[in-house]
Amino acid sequence: MNISRRQLLVGMGAAPLLARAQKRPMRPKIAAVVTVYFKYSHAQHIVDRFLEGYGWNSTHHRPAMDLVSLYVDQVGGNDLSRDRAARFPTMKIYPTIAEALTCGGSKLAVEGVVLVGEHGKYPRNEKGQTRYPRYEFFQQIVEVFRSSNRAVPLFNDKHLSWNWDYAREMCDTSRRMKFPFMAGSSLPVTWRTPSLEMPLGSRIREAMCVGYGGVDSYDFHALETIQCMVERRKGGETGVKWLQAYRGEKFWQAYQEGVWPKDLVEAALCRSHTLTPSRKGFNNDFPSFDDMRRLVKNPVAYRYEHADGLMSTMLLMNGLVEDFNFAASLEGRSEPFSTQMYLPMPPRRTSLANFFTPLVNNMETMFLTGKPTYPVERTLLTTGLTAAGVESLYRDQVRYDTPHLAVPYRPTEESTFWRT
Amino acid sequence: MRSPQSTTPPKRIAVVTTVYRYLSHAQHIADRFLVGYPVNGKWHRPNMKIVSLYVDQKPEGDQSAERAQEFEFQVYPTIPEALRCGGGKLAVDAVLIIGEHGNYPTNEKGQILYPRYEFFRQCVEVFEKDGRAVPVYNDKHLSYSFEKARWMVDASKRLNFPMLAGSSLPVTWRLPDIDLPFNCEIQSALMVGVGGSDSMDFHALEGLQCMVERRKGGETGVKAVQMIEGDAVWKAGEEGHWSKELLTAALSRSDSPQGWTIIDGRTQDLVGNNELPKLVKNPASYFIEYRDGMRTTLLILNGAVKDFTFAARVKGMPGIQSTQFLLTPTPNVTYSACLVSKIEEMFESGRAPYPVERTLLVSGVLESILTSRIQEHERLETPHLGVQYQAPSRSQYPRA
Numbered sequence: 001m002n003i004s005r006r007q008l009l010v011g012m013g014a015a016p017l018l019a020r021a022q023k024r025p026m027r028p029k030i031a032a033v034v035t036v037y038f039k040y041s042h043a044q045h046i047v048d049r050f051l052e053g054y055g056w057n058s059t060h061h062r063p064a065m066d067l068v069s070l071y072v073d074q075v076g077g078n079d080l081s082r083d084r085a086a087r088f089p090t091m092k093i094y095p096t097i098a099e100a101l102t103c104g105g106s107k108l109a110v111e112g113v114v115l116v117g118e119h120g121k122y123p124r125n126e127k128g129q130t131r132y133p134r135y136e137f138f139q140q141i142v143e144v145f146r147s148s149n150r151a152v153p154l155f156n157d158k159h160l161s162w163n164w165d166y167a168r169e170m171c172d173t174s175r176r177m178k179f180p181f182m183a184g185s186s187l188p189v190t191w192r193t194p195s196l197e198m199p200l201g202s203r204i205r206e207a208m209c210v211g212y213g214g215v216d217s218y219d220f221h222a223l224e225t226i227q228c229m230v231e232r233r234k235g236g237e238t239g240v241k242w243l244q245a246y247r248g249e250k251f252w253q254a255y256q257e258g259v260w261p262k263d264l265v266e267a268a269l270c271r272s273h274t275l276t277p278s279r280k281g282f283n284n285d286f287p288s289f290d291d292m293r294r295l296v297k298n299p300v301a302y303r304y305e306h307a308d309g310l311m312s313t314m315l316l317m318n319g320l321v322e323d324f325n326f327a328a329s330l331e332g333r334s335e336p337f338s339t340q341m342y343l344p345m346p347p348r349r350t351s352l353a354n355f356f357t358p359l360v361n362n363m364e365t366m367f368l369t370g371k372p373t374y375p376v377e378r379t380l381l382t383t384g385l386t387a388a389g390v391e392s393l394y395r396d397q398v399r400y401d402t403p404h405l406a407v408p409y410r411p412t413e414e415s416t417f418w419r420t
Numbered sequence: 421m422r423s424p425q426s427t428t429p430p431k432r433i434a435v436v437t438t439v440y441r442y443l444s445h446a447q448h449i450a451d452r453f454l455v456g457y458p459v460n461g462k463w464h465r466p467n468m469k470i471v472s473l474y475v476d477q478k479p480e481g482d483q484s485a486e487r488a489q490e491f492e493f494q495v496y497p498t499i500p501e502a503l504r505c506g507g508g509k510l511a512v513d514a515v516l517i518i519g520e521h522g523n524y525p526t527n528e529k530g531q532i533l534y535p536r537y538e539f540f541r542q543c544v545e546v547f548e549k550d551g552r553a554v555p556v557y558n559d560k561h562l563s564y565s566f567e568k569a570r571w572m573v574d575a576s577k578r579l580n581f582p583m584l585a586g587s588s589l590p591v592t593w594r595l596p597d598i599d600l601p602f603n604c605e606i607q608s609a610l611m612v613g614v615g616g617s618d619s620m621d622f623h624a625l626e627g628l629q630c631m632v633e634r635r636k637g638g639e640t641g642v643k644a645v646q647m648i649e650g651d652a653v654w655k656a657g658e659e660g661h662w663s664k665e666l667l668t669a670a671l672s673r674s675d676s677p678q679g680w681t682i683i684d685g686r687t688q689d690l691v692g693n694n695e696l697p698k699l700v701k702n703p704a705s706y707f708i709e710y711r712d713g714m715r716t717t718l719l720i721l722n723g724a725v726k727d728f729t730f731a732a733r734v735k736g737m738p739g740i741q742s743t744q745f746l747l748t749p750t751p752n753v754t755y756s757a758c759l760v761s762k763i764e765e766m767f768e769s770g771r772a773p774y775p776v777e778r779t780l781l782v783s784g785v786l787e788s789i790l791t792s793r794i795q796e797h798e799r800l801e802t803p804h805l806g807v808q809y810q811a812p813s814r815s816q817y818p819r820a
Contacts (some may be wrong), residue, residue, distance in 0.1 A: 057670030060689035195597035338461035
C-alpha cells in the first residue's frame with residue numbers, strides 16, 4: 001500500500017494522544033517481541049518480511065521503517081534470530097522485552113511493536129489450550145509505554161490470548177492508553193479465489209466456513225474467515241449470544257439433522273482446491289455424506305448465534321480439505337455467496353507463506369499512519385469465540401451462553417484483503 | 421449437490437485420447453463430464469454424456485475399461501467407430517481430443533510427436549463423409565508442427581465447426597485478479613515459466629499470449645523468434661534484451677522462490693540478490709517479435725521458482741502490471757475444471773469462448789523456438805506466423 005505524506009499526516013492527526021506523534025520520524029523504528037524464531041514459524045514469516053522485504057505491487061517492497069530490536073523468548077537449536085541479527089546489524093537482540101522496547105536505554109525508543117506469540121514450548125491447560133504468553137508480553141510492553149509516558153501502535157499476531165479476560169483487558173488497555181492496536185489472522189487479508197468481497201450492508205442469513213486444523217489453533221483462522229465477511233452485514237457486528245460445539249459422533253448427527261445448512265457446506269467445498277477424492281482413481285469428485293464420515297476422523301463444529309440473529313458455523317474437516325472456504329446465504333440472492341481464502345502453505349505447495357505478506361503490509365500501514373486498518377474488536381470477538389468453542393467442547397459439547405461476547409463494532413468500508 | 425436437470429436430452433460426447441489413467445489429462449478432463457466439477461461455488465454436472473471412447477494406448481493403470489463399465493459407454497477400437505458409436509453415421513454432438521501422455525517418439529527438436537493432428541484428421545474425415553460436423557476441443561497445442569496445426573484450424577473453418585484448444589493457464593485464477601485492459605498499448609511484456617520444453621513452456625506461452633492478445637489492434641502474428649540458453653540469458657538481461665524490472669515484478673508474484681527460501685524460509689529479491697545464476701543451471705529465454713512491433717520474452721527459470729508469473733508495462737498505467745497464473749494443487753488440479761467449463765460452454769452454445777487462433781499461433785511459436793534452439797539459437801524469421809485474430813473483450817478466467 002502506498003501511503004502519501006498527506007495521508008500520513010492525516011493519520012497522525014487522527015491519533016492525537018500518541019504523544020509527540022507529529023515528531024514521529026519518517027522511518028519509524030519497530031521492535032519485535034516473539035516467542036521463538038525458526039524456519040516457517042510466524043515470527044520468521046513476519047520479522048523476515050520487515051528485514052528482507054517482500055513481493056508487493058510488482059516490486060520487491062522494502063518497508064519504510066526499520067525493525068531495530070528483537071526479543072526472543074525461547075532460543076532452540078533451530079533458531080534463526082541470531083543469523084538474522086548477524087545479517088542485519090541494524091537489528092539488535094535484547095534479553096528482555098523492556099530492553100527491546102527501549103533499545104537498551106531507559107525510555108521507549110521505538111515507534112511500533114510487533115508481538116508474535118505463536119509456536120514455542122508453553123504449557124497446555126486442562127482444556128487443551130496452549131498458554132502462549134501474549135498477554136504477559138503485552139503487559140510488559142505496556143509497562144514500558146506507561147513508564148515512558150508514551151504509547152505506540154502494537155500489532156498482536158493471531159488471537160489476543162487463550163483467555164477471554166486477558167483479551168478483554170488487552171483491548172481495554174489499548175483504548176485507555178489510546179494506542180492503535182491491531183491483531184488477528186492472515187485469513188482476512190490474504191488472496192481470495194475468486195477475488196470477492198462481501199458487499200457492505202448485505203443481509204446475511206447464514207454464514208459458514210469449512211476449514212481444517214486443530215482446536216485452539218486453526219479454529220481461530222476459520223472464525224476470522226467468517227468474521228471478516230459477516231462484519232460487513234447490515235448493521236455491522238453485534239456480538240455473539242451463544243455457541244455450541246460438536247465433535248465426533250455428535251457432529252455427524254447434527255450434520256444429518258441439518259443443524260447447519262448443508263447447501264452452504266457444499267458451496268464452501270466447491271471453492272476448495274484440496275478436496276480429498278472420495279474414490280480411488282478419481283482426482284476431484286464430490287463426497288457423499290458417507291464419504292465425509294469415512295474421510296474425516298475427528299470433525300469439529302462451532303455453531304453460534306450473533307446478537308442480531310445471524311447464525312454462523314465453523315467446521316474443521318481434517319481429512320477432507322486443507323484450505324479455508326467461506327459460504328453464506330444472502331437475502332436477494334438465490335445461490336450462496338462463496339469464496340476461498342487462499343493460503344499457499346509451505347513446504348508442500350509453496351516455499352513462501354505469502355499470506356503473511358498482506359498481514360505485514362497492514363501492520364506497516366498502521367505503523368506509518370497511526371491508524372489500524374481494521375478494528376481489533378474483530379479479533380477480540382474471534383478470540384472469545386475460540387475460547388467459547390474450547391469451553392463448549394470441554395463441557396461435553398453443551399450450548400455455552402456468551403453474554404461477555406457482546407462486542408459490537410463496525411467494519412472498515414474499504415476492503416483490506418490482498419487484491420493488488 | 422446436483423445442478424438442475426435440463427429437460428433437453430444430454431449432448432453426446434466422444435473422447436479420443438492417447439491414454440486414460442489416473443492424473444492423465446484425459447482422466448481429469450473427461451472425468452469431469454462423468455462426475456461433475458466445481459464451478460462458481462457449485463458442483464456442476466454437465467447435461468452431457470460421454471457415449472464413446474477411443475484410447476490409443478493402454479499402459480499399466482489404464483482406466484478406460486472400468487470407466488466404460490461404470491458410466492455405460494463403449495470403448496471402440498478406432499476413432500471413426502468411436503465417433504459413429506459403432507454405426508454408419510456420426511453419432512455424437514461433440515468431440516474431446518486429448519493427446520497428452522503416452523509413449524510416442526521424440527524428434528530432433530525434442531518435440532514429442534503426440535498424434536493430435538492424426539486424431540483430428542480422422543475426426544474431420546468422419547465429418548466430411550457423414551456430411552455433419554460437431555464442435556471439437558483439442559487439449560494443449562494443436563500439433564508439434566505448425567503446418568499440421570494450420571490444417572486443423574483451416575478444416576474447422578472449411579467445415580464450419582467450432583473449435584477450441586489450449587492450456588488451462590489462460591483460464592485459471594490469477595493472483596492478483598487482473599486482466600490487461602482491452603485495447604491497451606503494451607510497451608513490453610515478460611513471462612516466467614518452469615518445466616521442460618515442448619511441454620510446460622507451451623503453458624507459459626499461452627499464459628503470455630492470453631494477456632498480450634488484448635492489445636490495441638488485436639493479434640497481428642509473429643515476425644521472428646529466438647531462443648537463447650545458458651549464460652547468454654543473463655548477458656541478454658544485462659544488455660537490456662529483457663527487462664530486469666519486469667522480471668522483478670513477475671517474481672514478486674511468486675510463492676515458490678528456491679535457494680535461501682528453501683533453506684531458511686526467508687523472502688528474497690531474486691533479481692537484486694544475484695542468486696538467479698546460482699539457482700538456474702540452464703536458463704532459457706524465448707524472444708518473440710510481433711508484426712506490430714511488440715516484443716515479449718518468456719524466461720524459463722527452472723531452479724529459481726516453481727510457478728508461472730507475468731509482468732507488463734502498459735501505456736498510461738502507472739508502474740508494472742503483474743500476476744501469477746495459479747496452478748492449484750494435485751490431485752484436484754481445479755484449474756482443469758476452469759478449462760472444462762470453457763469446453764462445455766462451446767459444446768453447449770456452439771461458439772468457442774476464445775479463438776483457436778491463440779493456440780494456433782502459440783503452437784507455431786513453440787515449434788519455431790525449438791527450431792531456433794537446434795539452429796545455434798539463431799533468430800528466425802517466421803513469415804508463416806501471420807496469425808491475426810481478435811481476443812474476446814470479456815475476461816475468461818474465474819472472477820465469480
